[in-house]
Amino acid sequence: MAGDARSYLDLSHWAPAFARHLRKSPDPATVTPAKAGAVWLSGRGETAGCGITGFAPLHGGPGLRRGDGKGQQRDFRRGLAFAGEREGDRGARTSAESGFTLIEVMISLLIFGLLSAAGVALLSFSVRAQGATAAKLDDVSAMNQLESIMTADFAQALDRPVRDENGNGTPAFVGGSGPTAVPMLRFVRGGWSNLDGMPRADVQKVEYAVIDGALARVAYPMLDGAQPLPATPIVPRVKQVALRYRIKGAWSDRWTGAPQTPLPDAVELRILRTGGIETRELFLVGTGYGKRADARTS
Structure with missing residues (x-):
């Protein structure tokens, strides 16, 4: 049966994911594709020579039940598909966390634009105030000069x-x-x-x-x-x-x-x-x- 299951999908890609969801394992790194496949196909919590007992299915995923060989193969494929979806979700989150989304970039540009507009307005106000102050000082100076001369x-x-x-x-x-x-x-x-x-x-x-x-x-x-x-x-x-x-x-x-x-x-x-x-x-x-x-x- 394990040989038939490996004919549907290569277990070497999913075996580490299955090993992390086992309740008891001396060393998950030592789990081989053959052992993991044997655990899934046996439907029991232990396999001779594997050293892994107390199997628990993935959270929210389908479990294996006893029955004919076709049913076990179908349940095995469903388990593989569910495990692949969970691993894919974690990979997508890791890829998203490594950069910025379009919304984040747009919000950053909006904030930068608001700060730039405020800076330009403040600079323009300062230039106008400086010009008005200079004109007023020139007027006062001219009137003082006229008063002194006259x-x-x-x-x-x-x-x-x-x-x-x-x-x-x-x-x-x-x-x-x-x-x-x-x-x-x-x-x-x-x-x-x-x-x-x-x-x-x-x-x-x-x-x-x-x-x-x-x-x-x-x-x-x-x-x-x-x-x-x-x-x-x-x-x-x-x-x-x-x-x-x-x-x-x-x-x-x-x-x-x-x-x-x-x-x-x-x-x-x-x-x-x-x-x-x-x-x-x-x-x-x-x-x-x-x-x-x-x-x-x-």
């Missing part, structure tokens, strides 16, 4: 009439209400440093105007009849400028100096910039040289 210019304003490029005489201090006025603001100031020792006066004619959307300062190399030097932009992105002049407790939108009042007491400057930011500045005029000219003449 404070020095107005404080050192002088009563010194001048002539324009055409030789026409103009008062010492002339101011309009806004950028449409020509000139918007022009006056003479003292304290012009002469570091190079050039043959010129220490007073200077200056002018403020809106040029190409920026509030700029224009200086003249000489007081009378000279062409202006290139303009120096101070505050960019200027949309509108408004000026007022104070004299004896009252405000005026325009100023043209008179012999009795050549200079105003103060100047109010309002700047409306693109983006809706409005700034208001107040400057005292002629405070850098002691007593004012109009006070001396009164």
Whole structure:
């Protein structure tokens, strides 16, 4: 009978699996295909010369029963098939555990994509915040520079009439209400440093105007009849400028100096910039040289 069973299927492939399911075995490694086949075909728990007793079938698998030879062969083949399925399942699990499934790879890619998107968003926010901070710092710096320059210019304003490029005489201090006025603001100031020792006066004619959307300062190399030097932009992105002049407790939108009042007491400057930011500045005029000219003449 054992020879007939081996004719259906080679027992050398399944004998180790059968040996692991035996209840008692001195050394499962010593179980040979002939011994294992004899145990299955005998239907008893022991075989002469085998040394293995107490056979138990595979869990959930078919057992062997006594009967005719064909029945035992059929049960033997069913046992072999069931044992092969169990061994195949264990081989599949071992192969699956040695790598990653498609779902695991897709989940990993999804997590990596979410982290990458979050990193890009954070980097973009940092770049935008840095740009906004730099623009704000530039605006603050420009306004501080304008305040410093205009404070020095107005404080050192002088009563010194001048002539324009055409030789026409103009008062010492002339101011309009806004950028449409020509000139918007022009006056003479003292304290012009002469570091190079050039043959010129220490007073200077200056002018403020809106040029190409920026509030700029224009200086003249000489007081009378000279062409202006290139303009120096101070505050960019200027949309509108408004000026007022104070004299004896009252405000005026325009100023043209008179012999009795050549200079105003103060100047109010309002700047409306693109983006809706409005700034208001107040400057005292002629405070850098002691007593004012109009006070001396009164």
